[in-house]
Amino acid sequence: MLARVANNLFWMGRYLERSEHIARYMNVNYFSSLDAPSELSQSRQFVLRSMLFVADEEELKVGKELDERKVLFDIGLNPEKQFSILSSIQNAQQNANGARDLISTELYESINTLNRTVKNYDKDRFVKNGLFDFTTMITANVASLRTKIRGTLLHDEVYAIIMLGIYIERANQVIRIINSKYNDALVEKVNSGASVTTSYEWTTLLKCVQTYDMMRRYYRKIPTSNTVLDFLILNPVCPRSIMNSLNNILYYISFLSKEEIPHKDTAAFLIGKLKYEHQYKTIEDVQGGLKTFIEKLVEDLSLVGEKMDKDYFSLY
Amino acid sequence: MFVKKYFIKFTQKVFDLKAPTNLPIFSSYEFDSRFYDEIFTDNNEVRQVYETLFNLFSEYSVDDFANLNDKAKDAFFNQGITFQVYGDKETKEKIFPFDLFPRIIGNKEWCKIEKGALQRSKALNEFLWDLYHDQKIIKDNIVPVELINSSVNFLKQMKGFNPPGGIYNHVSGTDLIKHSDGDYYVLEDNIRCPSGVSYVVGNRDALKRTLFGVFNHYQSYNVSDYGQNLLEIIESVKPKGVDIPKCVVLTPGVYNSAYYEHSFLAKQMGVELVEGRDLFIENDFVYMKTIKGLERVDVIYRRVDDLFIDPLEFKKDSLLGVPGLFKCYMKGKVCLVNAPGTGVADDKAIYTYMPQIIKYYLDEEPILNNVYTYHCSRPEELKYVLENVDKLVVKPVDESGGYGISIGNKLTKEEIEKVKATIKDDPRKYIAQPIMSLSTHATYIEEENSFEPRHVDLRTFTLLGKDKSFVLKGGLTRVALKKGNLVVNSSQGGGSKDTWVLKK
Structure with missing residues (x-):
């Protein structure tokens, strides 16, 4: 496979996954805040800040009072903002276009159709009362695109590259979402003295990654910081946990890297290292330094993306 | 009227x-x-x-x-x-406008088109071989030497070179019209990088999706076998010593207006779609840059024009090509499809000699008619053209896409004078033909919300390989959507129709 085209496929996977996470995050945060327990967690500003934190931290640095319609428009449909869902879908489409001859007609056509739908989405309706419909439409469509990726492509290098994009992005997004909600819980503690351990934000967090029901099933307890972080970071059974993503990333990178023991400066090496480090870690191990632990993971995961680029795409 | x-x-x-x-x-x-x-x-x-x-x-x-x-x-x-x-x-x-009313060609009518298109492609291939070797046709005074000497499309680098399999024009597009006498005439041959075949297949898909109810009432040939045949053709001209050739399609990139077609062809053939920057040359071999390093390339179906394929040999500032590619070709390490230098044979001045060219090389009568053509390079004919601009179509010899054409009966007096002056400036650059009456076909006109007759033409696609040839049973019917317009090119507001060739 051409290095340039591999790069396209990798980013197609990443942008698709990214748009889904941002859509889901908007949806869950907005709607669960409506009947949240504390005044702060119900506050619009608090919710809007949380959304911007995940979409693009830079935007928050200005520190102004946020306008709800503007924030929703920026994250959802603003073509000028690189972090908007519209831009992500458009980037996914452009990357798919650059690799058009390698992917199935069904997959290409579905991405193209989604891109057209988002581009032509009624902006006024979206910011007034279309948030639920729009974000649900995005998550449903991305899920269906993943099915097309799995069901219509050869499970070869092309597939492995796309899946690497998807899982690397998933790990990155999930850790960002965890980071954001962890910060929200800290802010709540400062404001109202609420306990970080039993904060309502943990429930929101689970819903943001669609694992609330399964977490309840697994632990049979009300979510606390420990159980939620254990579930979302270290539990390999949870489909959106960092551990699960790492396992998948390691599996798919083996399609590309045939060396049994990869060289220490490679993406394959870093991924293996991260996986085994976390496989034998317990949540109790990181109890004292949760903040540092999460921040380190954010850093390491973005490094995986950079190394991928160097190892596989830089030839072009 | x-x-x-x-x-x-x-x-x-x-x-x-x-x-x-x-x-x-x-x-x-x-x-x-x-x-x-x-x-x-x-x-x-x-x-x-x-x-x-x-x-x-x-x-x-x-x-x-x-x-x-x-x-x-x-x-x-x-x-x-x-x-x-x-x-x-x-x-x-x-989108390239698509019309819902398909064009239907009966089997008998088609057989003649198919034979004629193949005959022309073969004759053009022989002609190219001759031009770049002994030039017998010139020595025998069939085609005047000035025509070749003055052609910007004659590549002197190709002189004496034997392309793999002896094939120059692997892919040819023949543009035909039906005149008021009900007979087909060839308007031009396209043997550089003829495009449009993806629309033949795309139109068929779109028609099947929308009008599936009418489709099953006809037995028409499938058009989706083009990719398979194209692959067999380009594989047949692999360089010497290669067992299973690695073929690729070379595109100028995603911003090219025909990018859809390039990706379509690569996908249909199951080969890589590459850009110039994906290729790399070492020791006269061509490689592509893959995620696992360099991989050798043997046959390139290039959709980049001659002058842009290699900045070392042709246009120095071209970013679309690959430096050193032409040298690899000359050394027989890679095959280019179509061969560089085919443009000398499809220019509008050569066109007028097609009946003689066919007879000379194949010893056959031309199956498809040529439109009678006046050469402005010949003094008597120039005189006739200048006196009758209002009754003729005047075309520049070396333009494509319908540019620079003037249709006599649509011109004002001032415009006629202007055309005359342009011809006089450089007579070699122009030919003139009687105004042909392109047939009309019912076409859905969106603004009028009804079916109206519009002028149509037909482009057929012929493939030539080593010991193999293929004519796609179908073609691109282009339609001039503007009322009364005779120019069907998409750049001039043309659309297209699905074209059915009937089995019986």
Whole structure:
């Protein structure tokens, strides 16, 4: 496979996954805040800040009072903002276009159709009362695109590259979402003295990654910081946990890297290292330094993306 | 002008059943008897091949068609069969307009087209070999030497070179029209990088999606086997010593207006679609840059023009090509499809010698007619052209895409004088032909919400390989959507139709 085209496929996977996470995050945060327990967690500003934190931290640095319609428009449909869902879908489409001859007609056509739908989405309706419909439409469509990726492509290098994009992005997004909600819980503690351990934000967090029901099933307890972080970071059974993503990333990178023991400066090496480090870690191990632990993971995961680029795409 | 108005016989019935807004779609089909109409005879009868279709269509109302037309457009956008138009502010995505009324060609009529197109491609290939070797046809005074010497498309680098398999024009597109006498005439041969074949397949898909109900009433040939045949053709011209050749399609990139076609062809053949920057040359071999390092390339179906394929040999500032590619070709390490330098044989001045060229090399009578052509390079003919600009189509020899053409009966007096002056400036650059009457075909006109006759032509696609040839049983029917317009090129506001070649 051409290095340039591999790069396209990798980013197609990443942008698709990214748009889904941002859509889901908007949806869950907005709607669960409506009947949240504390005044702060119900506050619009608090919710809007949380959304911007995940979409693009830079935007928050200005520190102004946020306008709800503007924030929703920026994250959802603003073509000028690189972090908007519209831009992500458009980037996914452009990357798919650059690799058009390698992917199935069904997959290409579905991405193209989604891109057209988002581009032509009624902006006024979206910011007034279309948030639920729009974000649900995005998550449903991305899920269906993943099915097309799995069901219509050869499970070869092309597939492995796309899946690497998807899982690397998933790990990155999930850790960002965890980071954001962890910060929200800290802010709540400062404001109202609420306990970080039993904060309502943990429930929101689970819903943001669609694992609330399964977490309840697994632990049979009300979510606390420990159980939620254990579930979302270290539990390999949870489909959106960092551990699960790492396992998948390691599996798919083996399609590309045939060396049994990869060289220490490679993406394959870093991924293996991260996986085994976390496989034998317990949540109790990181109890004292949760903040540092999460921040380190954010850093390491973005490094995986950079190394991928160097190892596989830089030839072009 | 004598205009016939055709009222369909079941008008009444449709009115009985539906609200008055649902007008039958042929209620006001007016055609001009100076042209051959593909659907109706001069006696207002529907031609035999169209009968079934005509009856089926007559059950649709105007609203139905407006609806179907929108659906077809959506199908093209969703499939990404589009091209980009660059404006001042934003880039717009556009589709090549598609018409819902298919063109039908009966089997007998098709057989002649197919044989004729193949004959021309073969003759052109022999002609190219001769031009780049012994030039016997010039020595025998069949084609004048000035024509070759003055041609910018003659590549002296190709002299004496033997392309793999002896093939120059692997892919040829032949543009045909049907004149008012009901016979086909070739307007031009395209043997550089003829495009449009993806639309033949795309149009078929779109038509099947929207009008599946009419499709099963006809037995027409499938057009989806083009990719397979193209792959066999380009594999047949592999360089010496290669067992299983690695073939690729070379595109200028995603911003090229024909990018859809390039990706379509790569996908149909199951080969990589590469850009110049994906290729790399070492020791006269061509490699592509893959995720696992360099991989050798043997055959390149390039959709980049001659002058842009190699900045070391041709245009120095070209970023689309690969430095050193031409040298690899000359050394026989890679095959380029089509061969560089084919442009010398498809220019409009050479066209006029096609009947002689066919006879000279194949010892056969031309199967397809040529349009009679006046050469402005010959003094007597130049005189005739200058005196009769108003009755002729004047074309520059080396332009494509319909640019620079003037159609005599559409010009004002001042414009005629201007055309005369331009010809006098450089007579070699121009040829003139009688104004041919392109046939008309019922076409859905969105603004009018009805079917109207519009001029059409037909491009066929012929493949030549080592000991193998193929003519696609179908073609691209291009239609001039502007009323009265005779130029069908997409760059001039043309659209296209699905084209059915019947099995019986």
